[in-house]
Amino acid sequence: MVIEYMGDILRAEVAMRKELLYKAKNRPAYMFRIDSERVIDATRSGSPARYINHSCSPNCVAEVVTFERGHKIIISAARRIERGEELCYDYKLTPVADQSKIPCHCGAANCRKWIN
Numbered sequence: 001m002v003i004e005y006m007g008d009i010l011r012a013e014v015a016m017r018k019e020l021l022y023k024a025k026n027r028p029a030y031m032f033r034i035d036s037e038r039v040i041d042a043t044r045s046g047s048p049a050r051y052i053n054h055s056c057s058p059n060c061v062a063e064v065v066t067f068e069r070g071h072k073i074i075i076s077a078a079r080r081i082e083r084g085e086e087l088c089y090d091y092k093l094t095p096v097a098d099q100s101k102i103p104c105h106c107g108a109a110n111c112r113k114w115i116n
Helices: 012-024
Strands: 004-007 008-011 031-035 038-043 060-067 071-079
Touching: 008 012, 012 031, 012 038
Parallel strands: none
Antiparallel strands: 004 071, 008 038, 031 038, 060 071
């Protein structure tokens, strides 16, 4: 385990409204979808895990762990990570239509060119 992705757990509908609010205030949104019903919003009260970037060739993996009292997102090393190496994981965003695609700038040899 490297770090836990922490923040406020919201219903998906609330997270969508908050994301629009953040966008209107020109504020970046840091959110991680747990499942179709819940999202962790780390924008205001999250751990440093919210700053971990996407990569098509990641050195970490994100895993949703379910407990009796809820869910946690755990970021774990997928391989040995060298000192000074940037942490990254594959966001695994759902593919979308061309006009909504987010470009990937990871620079990996196997880069898919799009995050979603």
